[in-house]
Amino acid sequence: MARIAATRTLSIAAAVLVALVAASSLKPAAANNDVDALTALRKGLSDPDGALTSWDPRLATDPCEWFHVTCDGANRVTRLDLAKHRLSGTLAPELGQxxxxxxxxxxxxxIQGQIPSELGGLTILVSLDLQDNSISGPIPATLGNIKSLKFLRVSHNRLTGPIPRELAGLPNLRVADFSSNNLCGAIPATGALKNIPPNSFANNPRLHQGGAYVPSC
Incomplete structure (x- = not known):
C-alpha cells in the first residue's frame, strides 16, 4: 500500500510539474510577441529625445520595465504612451501582435507612412490616438474589427481616401476625429458615425455629407 501511495504521489507531482512547465512555456511566448512588436516599432522610428532608450532586450528582456509601457498582472503590454516625443518614422505592422x-x-x-492594417487585430483596444502626425494613405477598413474601440483620433495628418463604412459598425465608438486631412467622398451617416459632431470631419475639402455608402473618390 505504501508503494502504491508513493507511486500515486509521484504521478500527481509529475502531472503538476508538467502543468507548471506548460504554463511557464506559454507566458514567455506571449511576452516574446510583445517584445518583438515593440522592438519592430523601435527600429522603425527615429528618437531624438531618447524616449525609447530603455526599449532594448539586451538591457531588459521584460518590456514591462521599459519606459512608456504599461502591463497587466500577466506581464502583457496593455498601454503605449508615446505622445509628444518628436518621434518620426513609420508604425510597424508587428504592432498587431x-x-x-x-x-x-x-x-x-x-510619424509618417500608413496606418498598418494589422491594427485591426487589436480586438480589445479602447483608444487609438494618432492625431497630430504626418501619417498618409487610407484609413484601414480593418479598424472596423475593433469592436471595443471607444476613442479614434486621426486628425491633423495627411490621410487620403474615404472614411471606411466599416467604422460605422463599431458598437462602442463614442469619440472620433477625422478633421484636417485629405479625406474624400461621403461621410457614412449610419451607426456609430451618425452622432459624431460635424467639426470632427472639418478641413477635409473633398469630404461631404452623404448617404450610408461611401462613393469612390
Whole structure:
C-alpha cells in the first residue's frame, strides 16, 4: 500500500510539474510577441529625445520595465504612451501582435507612412490616438474589427481616401476625429458615425455629407 501511495504521489507531482512547465512555456511566448512588436516599432522610428532608450532586450528582456509601457498582472503590454516625443518614422505592422493592448497613444509626433492594417487585430483596444502626425494613405477598413474601440483620433495628418463604412459598425465608438486631412467622398451617416459632431470631419475639402455608402473618390 505504501508503494502504491508513493507511486500515486509521484504521478500527481509529475502531472503538476508538467502543468507548471506548460504554463511557464506559454507566458514567455506571449511576452516574446510583445517584445518583438515593440522592438519592430523601435527600429522603425527615429528618437531624438531618447524616449525609447530603455526599449532594448539586451538591457531588459521584460518590456514591462521599459519606459512608456504599461502591463497587466500577466506581464502583457496593455498601454503605449508615446505622445509628444518628436518621434518620426513609420508604425510597424508587428504592432498587431499586441493582442492585450488597450491604449495606443502616439499623438503629437512626426510619424509618417500608413496606418498598418494589422491594427485591426487589436480586438480589445479602447483608444487609438494618432492625431497630430504626418501619417498618409487610407484609413484601414480593418479598424472596423475593433469592436471595443471607444476613442479614434486621426486628425491633423495627411490621410487620403474615404472614411471606411466599416467604422460605422463599431458598437462602442463614442469619440472620433477625422478633421484636417485629405479625406474624400461621403461621410457614412449610419451607426456609430451618425452622432459624431460635424467639426470632427472639418478641413477635409473633398469630404461631404452623404448617404450610408461611401462613393469612390
Amino acid at each position: 499586441l493582442d492585450q493592448l488597450q491604449y495606443m497613444e502616439i499623438y503629437g509626433n512626426n
